[in-house]
Structure formats: C-alpha cells, structure tokens
Amino acid sequence: MAELSVTKDDILRSTLFHIQINRCEYIDDFPEAVSEVFNKMIDENGMPSYKKLKRKLYKIDTSFFSINKGKTKKKDFYEGLYERIERKTE
Helix, strand or coil: CHHHHCCHHHHHHHHHHHHHHCCCCCCCCHHHHHHHHHHHHHHHHCCCCHHHHHHHHHCCCCCHHHHCCCCCCHHHHHHHHHHHHHHHHC
C-alpha cells in the first residue's frame, strides 16, 4: 500500500516544515505529538480521512496555538498539514 511508504520521520519532517512555512513557534513536544497521531492512524488504517483524524489532533495538549495566536488557527494548520502528508502517500 502507498500509505505504508510514509515513515514516522517523514511525518515529523512534514510537521516541522509546515510549522516553519507558517512561521510559527513551539516550546513543547507538539511536532512529535502530531506525528505520533498521524503515524498511529496510518499504521492502523492506512491514510484516514481528515474527519477521522481531526478529533485526535484537536485533543493534543499543547501551547502551540496560544503561542501562535493570530498567525494560525487549528483548523487551517491541521488541514494544511493533512494535505501535505496526504500528498506524500500518493
């Protein structure tokens, strides 16, 4: 399956790149937590729909969005990241 060709490191690099592109800052393990959610879902089910992944992403305990208030919204950030990772699975 194409989905299995995306590694946890690929997901982490995509997350860090997405943070950099959006000119955001982070002080916690936000990138690792996000990549863990994606990796676990992909390992279990292949690339899930954004709708299935969204709830798990929104549950991540992070200061990322309060630090970057005004720069990015959860919805925009996660949807953009999902699209970036989805392209890697094609």
